[in-house]
Amino acid sequence: METAIEQQPRIRNFIEAVITKNRLxxxxxxIGPRGTGKREMATLFAQRLLCSQPDHPPCGRCLECRRIARHNHPDVHWLRPEGQSIKIDQVRQIQKAFAYRAQETAWRVLIIDQADTMTPQAANSLLKFVEEPQPGTVILMLAEDRELILPTIRSRCQELVFQPPSPGHLKALLIEQYGKSEAEASLVAHLTADVEEALNFCQIEWFAELKRVVLQLIEDCLRQDPRAVYQIQDAWLKVAKEKEHTDTGLDMMLFWYRDLLYIQLGMEDQIVYIGQEERLRKQGLSLSRVKIATAMEHILEAKRRLHAHVHPQLLLEQLVLRLQEG
Ligand SMILES: [Zn+2]
Structure with missing residues (x-):
């Protein structure tokens, strides 16, 4: 099974190359969303530098490698938020620790996890440290949002962008590593690229309930049921309490319509709602491809309006009416 870092071969090769050529x-x-292997890659980076076995990639078994993996290597420091942010005192403490020589090895590594949570004071304090590099010291900053990193710090770092896994990768990961069913893994892997969020979707109550509401609503719309519009207030908004939930619900809807299209095109192996083929086929019978495409446009428009802060109830009710018009 592929681990998160094996999905980042470009970055892995890059790190290997700069270390081999001594161009660190x-x-x-x-930079990258959660679940893209930033921490694992930082650990691997440190192991690659400090592993006591000459072979690369790092052995993972020697004392250095094991201590790095357990986060208790004296020359590999992790800096993490205390509470909501990384504070100036934490940065000062680290700088003090780095004022002395490496304790045991030729390299010292500072890994700043969630570097985008640094307070401005902490970031300014770190800036001096980044500006006046000490030989043998490597700083790895891990962040989801590059815009939250002080531009003066950013300009002194080499940026490596971690791409989120494809739905196919994530689906396989959820099935093989986390024992999720194919049907469940397929849907959540299309709704998020983040492993943690995907796992959360699998167990959180509103998600399963919202899926049920969404599929029922589509059914009612296709049957031209005049009561469909009442489902918004009576069901959807009772389950989707946050704007993000409604956004996810609209994505669920979008994938359902896309599946209807796939079924019509004979591309059943592409569908997201595995196990619902019968229902999809039945619904697809009465729909033209143009109608499906138009419905998808309406859903995308509803998503845009949601992000433009239109009230969810308003945009959802209008969506239902449009879907019924066909
Ligand atoms: Zn090793």
Whole structure:
């Protein structure tokens, strides 16, 4: 099974190349959403530098490698938010620790996890550290949002962008590593690229309930049931209490219509709602491809309006009316 870092071969090769050619920068910024392997890659980076076995990639078994993996290597420091943010005192403490020579090895590594949570004071304090590099020190900053990193720090780092896994990768990961069913993994892997969020979707109550509401609503719309519009207030908004939930609900809807299209095109192996083929086929009988495409446009428009802060009830009710018009 592929681990998160095996899905980032480009970055892995890049790190290998700079270390082999001895062209290490002083600081790197790992940018990417959760679940893309930034922490694993930082660990691997440190192991690659400090592993006591000459072979690469790092052995993972020697004392250095094991201590790095357990986060208790004296020359590999992790800086993490205390509470909501990384604070200036934490940065000062680290700088003090780095004022002395490496304790045991030729390299010292500072890994700043969630670097985008640094307070402005902490970031300014770190800036001096980044500006005046000490030989043998490598700083790895891990962040989801590059815009939250001080531009003066950013400009002194080499940026490495971690791409989220494809739905296919994530689906396989959820099935093989987390024992999720194919039907469940297929849907959540299309709704998020983040492993943690995908796992959360699998167990959180509103998600399963919203899926039920969404599928019922589509059914009612297709049957031209005049009561469909009441489902918004009576069912949808009772389950989807946050704007993000409604956004997810609209995505669920979008994938259902896309599946209707796939069924019509004979591309059943592409569908997201595995196990619902019968229902999809039945619904697809009465729909033209143009109608399906128009419905998808309406759903995308509803998503745009949601992001433009239109009230969810208003945009959902209008969506239902449009879907019924066909
Ligand atoms: Zn090793």
């Amino acid at each position: 920068a002083h600081a790197y910024l790992f």
